[in-house]
Amino acid sequence: MRIVFVHAPMSTVPVAERAGFWRNFDIQYHSTHPGLRHMKRVMWELPHWMTWLAGVLAAHGYTDLDVLDLYTEPGTFDEPGLMNETMVRAEVAAHPGDVYLFSPMTPNLYYAFGIADLVKATYPEAITIFGGVVSTPLAEEVARHDSVDYVVVDRGEIALPTLLDTLGKGEDVDHVGNLVFRLPDGTIARSSTRYPAVAPENIPFPVVDLFPSTAGQDIRYLRQVYALGCPYQCTFCTIQTIGQKPSYFPIDRVLSEIAAYRAQYGEHHNIYWGDETFTLFPDRTMQLLTALEGVGTIRYDCQTRLNCLTDDRILAKLKSSGCQWIEIGLETGIQTSQNVHKHRMKLSATEETLLRLRDAGLAACAFSVNGFPDQTPDDMRRSIDWVCDLISRDLLQASYLFGLVPYPGSTMYNFPERFGMKLLHHDYRRYHEDLPPVFATDHANPDQVYEVFLSGVAQLGQAMSKAPHFGALPPPGQLADYGAFWAEAHV
Numbered sequence: 362m363r364i365v366f367v368h369a370p371m372s373t374v375p376v377a378e379r380a381g382f383w384r385n386f387d388i389q390y391h392s393t394h395p396g397l398r399h400m401k402r403v404m405w406e407l408p409h410w411m412t413w414l415a416g417v418l419a420a421h422g423y424t425d426l427d428v429l430d431l432y433t434e435p436g437t438f439d440e441p442g443l444m445n446e447t448m449v450r451a452e453v454a455a456h457p458g459d460v461y462l463f464s465p466m467t468p469n470l471y472y473a474f475g476i477a478d479l480v481k482a483t484y485p486e487a488i489t490i491f492g493g494v495v496s497t498p499l500a501e502e503v504a505r506h507d508s509v510d511y512v513v514v515d516r517g518e519i520a521l522p523t524l525l526d527t528l529g530k531g532e533d534v535d536h537v538g539n540l541v542f543r544l545p546d547g548t549i550a551r552s553s554t555r556y557p558a559v560a561p562e563n564i565p566f567p568v569v570d571l572f573p574s575t576a577g578q579d580i581r582y583l584r585q586v587y588a589l590g591c592p593y594q595c596t597f598c599t600i601q602t603i604g605q606k607p608s609y610f611p612i613d614r615v616l617s618e619i620a621a622y623r624a625q626y627g628e629h630h631n632i633y634w635g636d637e638t639f640t641l642f643p644d645r646t647m648q649l650l651t652a653l654e655g656v657g658t659i660r661y662d663c664q665t666r667l668n669c670l671t672d673d674r675i676l677a678k679l680k681s682s683g684c685q686w687i688e689i690g691l692e693t694g695i696q697t698s699q700n701v702h703k704h705r706m707k708l709s710a711t712e713e714t715l716l717r718l719r720d721a722g723l724a725a726c727a728f729s730v731n732g733f734p735d736q737t738p739d740d741m742r743r744s745i746d747w748v749c750d751l752i753s754r755d756l757l758q759a760s761y762l763f764g765l766v767p768y769p770g771s772t773m774y775n776f777p778e779r780f781g782m783k784l785l786h787h788d789y790r791r792y793h794e795d796l797p798p799v800f801a802t803d804h805a806n807p808d809q810v811y812e813v814f815l816s817g818v819a820q821l822g823q824a825m826s827k828a829p830h831f832g833a834l835p836p837p838g839q840l841a842d843y844g845a846f847w848a849e850a851h852v
């Protein structure tokens with residue numbers, strides 16, 4: 362059985378203000394990552410679900426695996442939002458398979474459907490299976506699409522091989538768990554069995570060489586997971602497929618994955634820890650940091666919450682074990698929004714915590730989000746001013762800024778009225794963090810929110826034009842290389 366993993370493309374939105382923003386962001390990032398290389402083509406990172414599930418499949422004897430990568434391929438879109446059908450058709454024809462696996466996110470679900478249509482048109486006998494972050498909460502809707510045969514909801518480690526085994530034997534899929542599919546009469550069936558999550562130590566080793574080693578030139582870093590899951594419940598987050606109780610991979614396993622990925626894609630690569638809240642349990646974090654320090658050659662980025670950075674032991678060890686960049690979900694400078702949407706994170710601790718990080722030699726980068734539904738345009742502007750001020754005082758080295766999107770699966774999407782939001786449509790192509798909000802509130806309409814967003818992107822871009830606190834500016838002649846990814850698919 363030949364199984365093809367499909368990397369669905371992401372259509373970027375041309376936002377003029379982003380050019381300067383990403384350029385200056387990238388300069389700040391590179392300055393703290395000596396030796397980092399610019400991406401040749403913009404894959405950004407290996408699609409993690411693929412190497413992960415490929416490992417699961419290989420352990421079950423499915424070793425005839427291929428990748429149809431339309432994400433990195435230049436020319437997938439004729440213009441923003443319009444896939445180049447001739448090109449996609451040719452790529453599908455060049456990757457024949459018996460089974461095609463898709464794991465789109467919300468903004469590229471539509472394009473994944475388009476590719477599935479072309480798969481079915483080219484290979485009518487092929488089976489298409491969707492899974493992952495958007496297919497799970499929208500399973501019925503996804504299963505209704507003509508070119509989708511099966512939707513696997515939640516985790517896939519047991520469901521996917523069980524489904525393939527069943528199909529291979531020509532048996533009825535009735536007994537397969539985590540499954541949603543269309544019956545011949547058009548109604549949607551959902552299996553009653555729900556498989557338990559497989560403990561990390563029992564998840565097979567990934568298929569690290571699913572991509573050629575040249576893909577190492579197209580990525581920014583290697584993603585590695587130590588713990589899966591996050592116990593917080595932020596209203597805009599969709600962490601549901603991974604789960605809420607963090608469970609940890611054995612440290613030996615983590616280190617051997619890093620070694621294998623670096624051997625395949627380049628020893629120079631840094632690691633980006635995929636853990637949502639890397640410093641959640643200090644004792645567990647310390648065990649990993651001690652091991653990393655022992656290896657001594659691994660440099661890395663991680664992400665966490667502000668309230669999980671209070672332990673000085675951790676800060677010191679982060680630095681000595683190779684951490685060079687910490688991303689913190691600050692989201693907004695308005696405390697009332699934090700109370701509702703960010704699990705009551707206390708902003709009063711921000712300056713002191715950032716100062717301690719800086720003193721520990723760690724560069725901090727914020728995630729900030731524009732457009733919380735309890736904010737007026739003035740609140741939003743104040744929030745952006747606050748982040749810019751933290752940058753200007755070198756408490757932050759950089760900050761992302763995205764527009765708030767109530768993704769399917771989030772509490773905000775499920776209960777918008779609780780937050781004073783009215784969802785305006787379900788055109789998921791426009792559920793995009795660089796586009797006007799897909800909801801309205803009594804405090805601000807989408808145009809007002811978007812206006813603040815665009816000026817905020819420009820303002821933050823300007824704030825990041827300062828000399829980096831950690832590291833040095835690149836030589837003037839090379840400046841054009843920085844942020845060059847902004848017009849392609851990227852985070």
Ligand code: B12
Pocket residue numbers: 370371405406407408409410413414462463464465466467468469490491492493494495513515516517518521584597598599600602603635637763768769770794851852
């Ligand atoms: C890695 C990552 C990325 C990477 C790579 C994305 C990729 N295509 O591989 C990058 C940095 C490029 C990225 C970009 C974006 N991301 Co992202 N990303 C993640 C992240 C941190 C980890 C995903 C991951 O690899 N997990 C490990 C794998 C093994 O877990 P998994 O994907 O859930 O897979 C399991 C099951 O879901 C299932 N499964 C998954 N796929 C499939 C497919 C089949 C066929 C089957 C059977 C089963 C199955 O089996 C797996 C094993 O159990 C998640 C947060 C999270 N922890 O989930 C956010 C997340 C998925 N991203 C998100 C978003 C919003 C984006 C962006 C839209 C952001 C932006 N600013 O534009 C872009 C979209 C780009 C795109 N469409 O590819 C949201 C998704 C929202 C949504 N519901 O759609 C998430 C959940 C973050 C969040 N907290 O809200 N992202």
Ligand code: SF4
Pocket residue numbers: 591592593594595598599600637638666690
């Ligand atoms: S936003 Fe971060 S802290 Fe909040 S639930 Fe999601 S992963 Fe956890």
